[in-house]
Amino acid sequence: MAGSDLYTGSLDLLILKATSWGPAHGYAIGRWIRTSTREVLTVQEGALYPALHRLERKGFLEEEWGLTETNREAKFYKLTRAGRRHLQDELVRWRRYARMMTSALTAARP
């Protein structure tokens, strides 16, 4: 993904996580990613949308039109059952990966 220093697949994971509490529209998902990663990751914000649609095509998200808090019509993304399963699997993998990387990178000199 252009202009991203995210590890491969982590944007997808973040999006799925962002929708795991309930349907959310694109801007809200982007804002959550920005704040929850403390704006450390410099993402081109527009890159979010192709990712959203890709996840939708994979069947992990489905669209739903609804109204925002300010009563604007907006497209909401809802995590599907398949998406939730995928998120759980990916979380397990991510934890294992992070643990391994951490232990490897913080290891003392042998």
Add this chain to the structure above:
Amino acid sequence: MKKTFHLSPGDEGASEDVRREIELHLELRAREFEAQGMSPEAARKAAADAFGDRGAIEAEVRHLRDDTVRTRGRREWVQELIQDARVALRGLRRTPGFTAVALLTLALGIGANSALFSVLRSVLLRPLPYPGSEELVQVWSDHRARGREQPEWLTPPDFVDWRDGNRTFAAMAAYQGWGPDFTGAGEPEALGGVAVSGNYFLVLGVGPALGRLLTMADDDAGSEPVVVLSDAVWRRRFGADPNILGKQLNLNGEPWTVVGVLPSGFQPPLQVAPELYRALRRPATSGCQRGCYVLRVIGRMRPGVTLEQAHADLSGVAARLAREYPATNARTGVWLVPLHEQITGPTREPLLALGAAVGFVLLIACVNLANLLLVRGAGRARELGVRAALGAGRGRLIRQLLTESTLLALVGGGLGLGLGIVGSSVLSSLVPVGVRRIQGIQVDGAVVGFTALLTVLSGALFGLLPALQTARSDLMSALKSGGRGAGNAGGRLRSGLVVVELAFAVVLLVGAGLLLRSFLLMQQVNLGYRSSGVAFVGIGLPRVRYPDGDRTLQAVDAVLTRLKGNPAIRSVEITDLPPLSQGDQDISAIPVGEPRRSDRPEGIWYRSVTPGYLSQMQMRLVAGRQFTPEDRRGSVEVGIINEEAARRFWPGKDPLGRVLAQGEDSGATRITIVGVVASARHDGPRQPYKVELFVPFAQAPSRGPNFVLEPARDLESAVSALRQALAEVDPLVPIASTDRIDDQVGTALALPRLYALLIGIFATAALLLAVLGVYGVMAYAVAQRQREIGVRLALGAAPSGIRRLVLSQAGKLALLGTGIGLLSALGVGKLIGSLLFGVSPVDTVTFIAVPLLLGGMAILASWLPARRAMRVDPLVAIREE
């Protein structure tokens, strides 16, 4: 959160959605920057900067979105299909009776069709297994101008003239039978061979598997005697010896060198596959001259030449020969038959007739299923109404109904294919062995494809009409009226379908009736000779050791003398040509001293027999005497003719003592008639009487005699007694054939019996289906009109009147269907004309019996519904609404 539905956005909507989504993002993001203290202008710019290349992103998302919509459409379609299939399956399982009947009907209908198609395709549709086979024709002499209805072979000189005088044939090959005795290596054996002109294999386009085949050089009179083996005999008799080439075989006491072996796949266009081939080696000027018809001829027309052009060309040659040799070639024409037709011709009509019959059965089955589905659909009007009210579109409902019928068709078609594969081998027996061997009947991709097509067509045929009808009927009113049905239009449609069904059934029944009556008549035909209890054992005496009649007679007499008094044999006689043996032989015959008449036959079919033969065969002598041992070589040549010959040669006169001459000149053999025997059908029950002559075997001995054995106990011991006697007389002569007359008669009747049986089965199926259809429609009509009937009864109508009402409605359908069917059946006779025997295509018995049978069955089928109508309780019927 309020939700709105966006159902299947189109392209326009999709890109608009994407634009709106991004717009919203930028706007909300700008507001965020504003909240941090930026000016609205700067905030908008910051938001846009943070977003990135909007144009590219929008395009990418749009692309992704289109994709998503497409896949989702497909997925939904599949999901709906699965859902429909599930619903259909549930529905079918809920009505196991209906499902079983439908599947069985379809499986039988489709199975019969695919089985018959496998035979039809192999035999009639596929070209012969020779390269450029459409250029091959069988060439015959045409003697119809002489009153001979069958095609005649060619004479050797005519063959040479036709071959060399034409401009339309690339090549012409001749062949004739050859039955050499193979000795010198184990048990002597009579092999089946054929003598062919050197270009025979070239004309058929076959090459050798081993060594070489025959060439024109082998045809020269002085060339080396060489033979080519068939793959079968090479394996059977010579153990597939790879060093067979150059070996010498002792055939008829002469050494013949093996020069080649044919490939295993080669099937010559002959009824019986020969085991070995030799060259004709017949110089045009030897022995057999004009008037001596011994050669069979196959020609290969030049590319692009039509049968008519070839015929006109050869006819020119024949006309020239007729002028040059009027004595032998006058009224001799050319008869060309495409080789494919020559081989498969006799099977064509029965196969097409059976094909039409099974087609009709499937049509009837489909009509019946359509009817069943209509009734089912009408019964489900309420259910469908509910679904329509819940938002299912009409198209969706039609799809649902079609899914059900397609499901039925697919399962039925699958079962049908299985049945077809089984049935194909059974139906193969419809085809004579020779044709079956050459054309090779099998179930292949085309048959599977045909079955698939048939399945789809059947599904559409019986599914579409009911689906449209059911979905068209006013579902809302159906809902209101409590599912009382699809209205009058549906009733008319169902009645129409039943009429169609009945008409088809009548056509089939008429066909079956005609064939059945033909078969029964054929069975009752008096052949004119005994049809059981004797067997014909044929031997062939090689020309080398039996060069003349005396030697031949001597040997046959020696065998007969040894068998006299043998306890295994009740009687033994000789004939050179058993009845029903496919062969025939004729000589020219002129009644001496009779005025020339145009309707008089020019020749007579003859058999040479020993004195006791006619009484052994239980042929009735109507005048004169039998042959005696005194009718021998050197004494007056005598003959016994049949009644047909007496009538045709000497109409109104007593033929006894009169003379038949074998030619015009004074030196021709003259035969004095001493007896008249009742006419017999030597070529089978279907053939008309021919003019026939019997001569004493002693005066016309044959090197191919058949011992006619009447066993005292069993045939085996009689044959082994004969074998022993033969070995004592000549250990090198093998027994060539053993045929029981019972089997021969059975074979002659086997095909007609099979045709009658099959058509009978199909017609019975059609009858049952049609009657079932009548029952279904009447039962449903009564159920639908329960209220009306109830009201009528309540108003004082007599129950018997109600019954009459129902029966008359059924009667009307039956009358209409039968009428249409009978009219169509008039054409059936034409289609199966050549299969009929002794009955007219408009046979009165059949044309009266069929409508009576069908009408009776239809009335019977509506009796039950009629009775139910009579017993309708007015109170219950009216209250039910």
